[in-house]
Amino acid sequence: xxxxxxxxxxxxxxxxxxxxxxxxxxxxxxxxxxxxxxxxxxxxxxxxxxxxxxxxxxxxxxxxxxxxxxxxxxxxxxxxxxxxxxxxxxxxxxxxxxxxxxxxxxxxxxxxxxxxxxxxxxxxxxxxxxxxxxxxxxxxxxxxxxxxxxxxxxxxxxxxxxxxxxxxxxxxxxxxxxxxxxxxxxxxxxxxxxxxxxxxxxxxxxxxxxxxxxxxxxxxxxxxxxxxxxxxxxxxxxxxxxxxxxxxxxxxxxxxxxxxxxxxxxxxxxxxxxxxxxxxxxxxxxxxxxxxxxxxxxxxxxxxxxxxxxxxxxxxxxxxxxxxxxxxxxxxxxxxxxxxxxxxxxxxxxxxxxxxxxxxxxxxxxxxxxxxxxxxxxxxxxxxxxxxxxxxxxxxxxxxxxxxxxxxxxxxxxxxxxxxxxxxxxxxxxxxxxxxxxxxxxxxxxxxxxxxxxxxxxxxxxxxxxxxxxxxxxxxxxxxxxxxxxxxxxxxxxxxxxxxxxxxxxxxxxxxx
Ligand code: GLU
Numbered sequence: 001x002x003x004x005x006x007x008x009x010x011x012x013x014x015x016x017x018x019x020x021x022x023x024x025x026x027x028x029x030x031x032x033x034x035x036x037x038x039x040x041x042x043x044x045x046x047x048x049x050x051x052x053x054x055x056x057x058x059x060x061x062x063x064x065x066x067x068x069x070x071x072x073x074x075x076x077x078x079x080x081x082x083x084x085x086x087x088x089x090x091x092x093x094x095x096x097x098x099x100x101x102x103x104x105x106x107x108x109x110x111x112x113x114x115x116x117x118x119x120x121x122x123x124x125x126x127x128x129x130x131x132x133x134x135x136x137x138x139x140x141x142x143x144x145x146x147x148x149x150x151x152x153x154x155x156x157x158x159x160x161x162x163x164x165x166x167x168x169x170x171x172x173x174x175x176x177x178x179x180x181x182x183x184x185x186x187x188x189x190x191x192x193x194x195x196x197x198x199x200x201x202x203x204x205x206x207x208x209x210x211x212x213x214x215x216x217x218x219x220x221x222x223x224x225x226x227x228x229x230x231x232x233x234x235x236x237x238x239x240x241x242x243x244x245x246x247x248x249x250x251x252x253x254x255x256x257x258x259x260x261x262x263x264x265x266x267x268x269x270x271x272x273x274x275x276x277x278x279x280x281x282x283x284x285x286x287x288x289x290x291x292x293x294x295x296x297x298x299x300x301x302x303x304x305x306x307x308x309x310x311x312x313x314x315x316x317x318x319x320x321x322x323x324x325x326x327x328x329x330x331x332x333x334x335x336x337x338x339x340x341x342x343x344x345x346x347x348x349x350x351x352x353x354x355x356x357x358x359x360x361x362x363x364x365x366x367x368x369x370x371x372x373x374x375x376x377x378x379x380x381x382x383x384x385x386x387x388x389x390x391x392x393x394x395x396x397x398x399x400x401x402x403x404x405x406x407x408x409x410x411x412x413x414x415x416x417x418x419x420x421x422x423x424x425x426x427x428x429x430x431x432x433x434x435x436x437x438x439x440x441x442x443x444x445x446x447x448x449x450x451x452x453x454x455x456x457x458x459x460x461x462x463x464x465x466x467x468x469x470x471x472x473x474x475x476x477x478x479x480x481x482x483x484x485x486x487x488x489x490x491x492x493x494x495x496x497x498x499x500x501x502x503x504x505x506x507x508x509x510x511x512x513x
Contacts, residue, residue, distance in 0.1 A: 006038025008220050010064075010071070011209065013045045014056035017280035017288060018063050020340075021224060021254045021263065024305040028251060028333070029222050030069040031306070034325035038219070042074030043212060044085040047202045057085075063277040067305075068298050068321055081216045086208045093203035096211050096241070097164045097196050101144075105240045106196060108162045109133070109143040110155055132192035135170045164197035166206075166233065166240075174232040179220075179249040179330045186232040194233055206230060210237045213246055222249045222330070249330050252309050255337040263340045273342040277301065295394030296345075300352040304345045308338040318351055350393040361385035361398065368395045377406045383488050387480050401479065405488065409475035409497055412505060416477035420467045421509070426502050428458070429468060433498045442491040444483040451483070472501035 010026040012018060018026075026042075033040035042064065044057060061076040073079030083089055100106035111119075116133075119141070123131035131137070138145055143165070144152045155162070172188040196207040203211070213221060221234075228250045238245035254263045257271060265288060268275035278290035291301045299320060306324050307317070310333045319327065353361070362381035369376055377384065384405050388398040399406065432454055439450055455465055470482045473494060479485065486494050 004217075004219050006033055006036035006219050007041065007217050008033050008038065008222055009041040009043050009074070009213070009216065009218050011043045011045050011212075011223070012060055013048065013051065013205075014053060014060060015048075015051040016053050016056055016282075017276045017278070018060050019263075019265070020275055020277065020291075020305065020308075023063060023067060023069075023277050023301075024254065024308055025222065025224055025251060026064055027067070027069055027302060027305050028310070028328070028330075030071075031325050031328035032220065032222060032330060033072070035328050039072045040069075041079070041081070041216060041218070042071040042077060042084060043216065044075045045205060045208065046085060046087045047205055047208050049087070049200075049202065059278065059280060066292055066298055067277060067302055069302070086203075086212065089208070089212070090202060092215070093208055093211055094197065094201075097203065097207060100166070100196070100240060101164060103240070104167070106164050106166050107138075107144040108152060108156070109138075109141065109165050109193075109195075110147075110160055110162050111142050112161075115142070133165065134192045135168055135188070138165075138167075138193060161199040163195045163199055165193040165195055166237070168193050168236070174235050176231065176235045176245065176248060178228075178231070179247060180252070180333050181228070181250060181335055184228070184231065188232075188236075191232060191236075196237075206233055206237065210234050210241075214238075214241070214243055218246050220247045220249065222251065225250045225253050249333070252334055253337040254308050255339045257340050257342055262337075267340075271342060273345060295396055296349050297352045297356075300345075300349040303352070304348045307344075308340065309333050318348075318355075346393050353392055353394070354389055356389075358382040358386040358389070361389060361395070364395050365398055368399065374399065375406045379405050379488050379490075383484075387484050387488065391480060404474040404476070404485075409473070409501065412471050412475050412501070412508070413477040416467050416471050417505065417508070420464065421471070421505060425465075425468050426506055426509075428460075428465065429472060429498065429502055432469065433495065433502070436491070436498070437495060439491065442487065442494075444481065444487040447486045448483040471505075472498045 008029045010029050012022055012026075030040045032038075042061070044060070046052060046057075057075065064070055071077045073081065073084070075084040097106060101108065119137075120131045123129070133141065140146070145167070147155075168188045168191050170189060173185050174188060174191075175183060175185045177183050194206055195204050197203050212218075231248055231250070235245050255261065256263050256267045258267075263275065265275050268289070274289045274291045274294045274296075276288050276290045277292060279293045280288045280290065282288070292298075296304075302321055302324070303317075303319055306319060306328075310328065312319070312327050313332060356364075359382055362385045365381055365385060368374070384402055385398055388402045391401060392398045432451070435450055435454055436447070439446055451466075451469070452462070455462060466482060467477060470479065470485075471477065473482065473485055473489060489497070
């Protein structure tokens with residue numbers, strides 16, 4: 001028998017910005033699809049219209065695009081199985097609910113919200129805080145199983161509001177094999193008669209989800225662990241319709257860096273790292289920071305997410321999206337929660353920064369400067385990036401740590417000044433300046449050779465003198481190779497900075513005295 005073509009979907013509800021956990025679900029779906037040469041689909045599950053948040057749909061689409069995991073099909077991407085937004089599929093669901101009623105697998109329930117509240121309240125009073133509408137309690141409620149056929153007919157004719165509920169049988173074990181968790185078995189005595197179709201004419205998540213998975217020919221459902229409790233109902237529904245269920249894989253939670261529990265927006269605020277892919281401004285004007293705006297590269301972001309729950313089984317840590325697609329197997333996704341490590345996230349970004357060519361970094365730096373209205377550099381950005389990249393985690397670090405390439409030196413690091421700048425340093429630096437002026441080919445190597453010769457002749461140690469030279473050229477006490485900095489600045493600029501610096505420092509020192 002030929003295997004069905006793999007079709008997987010990411011099915012978020014557009015109720016706000018997508019959390020990193022959601023993007024990881026999308027990523028694993030994407031990787032699974034690519035690994036098997038299948039299709040990755042984006043479906044928006046917006047049946048709960050009370051939770052509609054403007055902008056959330058666009059945010060989801062933009063986030064996937066930014067991460068480079070664009071769906072092959074789906075809302076915003078087109079395809080043959082649309083519409084891909086459940087509110088636009090509204091008319092499709094009712095016949096399925098009707099079919100379950102006709103088959104005796106679901107029923108009409110006419111209980112008003114007030115009556116349901118009353119029932120819960122009564123049960124609470126009697127010491128049963130978790131009242132459920134189920135195979136036992138349904139006989140005391142107003143539904144097509146407890147009321148006479150005439151009354152039901154009458155109510156439907158009158159247009160009484162109703163919902164359609166699944167008729168969960170008593171004492172049946174529902175079993176299914178989850179690719180990550182193994183066999184799951186739940187007894188129906190622990191399940192309630194969930195609403196499948198609401199009085200507002202919309203299906204609930206459960207009905208819409210499985211009808212769409214069926215109509216969109218989804219072969220594997222890969223989703224967060226929070227949906228595991230719904231899976232037995234879904235399996236039951238597939239069975240009730242006589243459909244083959246897709247394979248299930250429930251992904252582990254992403255946990256807080258510093259304690260038990262799910263990673264939340266608040267942890268990000270508290271510990272200073274983004275929990276969302278892109279910036280999001282909520283209706284109160286509050287901004288949640290995004291990976292993109294915080295300076296993460298999309299390929300680093302994807303690599304970070306891939307490792308929150310999955311690993312290749314060996315020591316390798318750096319994977320492009322394509323390599324991930326080749327390596328990714330659901331069987332290698334762990335059951336237990338994956339702790340989010342903000343330092344590791346930064347480490348990944350650093351690795352991806354280093355992997356980029358000086359040309360790429362220079363372009364990114366140029367964009368960063370433009371976007372933030374910063375001072376441009378009179379020097380070539382490529383060598384600046386080449387030099388600064390070893391120490392940078394984000395593009396902004398190149399700019400901030402290398403500020404001396406983007407403006408004059410007007411401050412001198414006080415610690416270096418007080419520790420290293422001695423009585424005779426000004427004279428020594430002036431002497432070195434005269435030598436520097438005569439260097440004909442002004443390259444890092446030649447400046448270094450001359451400087452070392454000078455120090456040797458003076459019988460001084462490098463550690464005592466180099467920081468002062470650095471101070472004059474950059475104003476700071478440490479950084480990458482000073483001779484390379486000198487080469488980038490060029491002879492004229494070095495001379496200018498040294499002359500000005502010696503003068504300014506002399507002034508500072510005389511004020512101190
Ligand atoms: N709409 C659900 C969510 O918001 C999807 C769950 C599923 O993938 O079945 O995550």
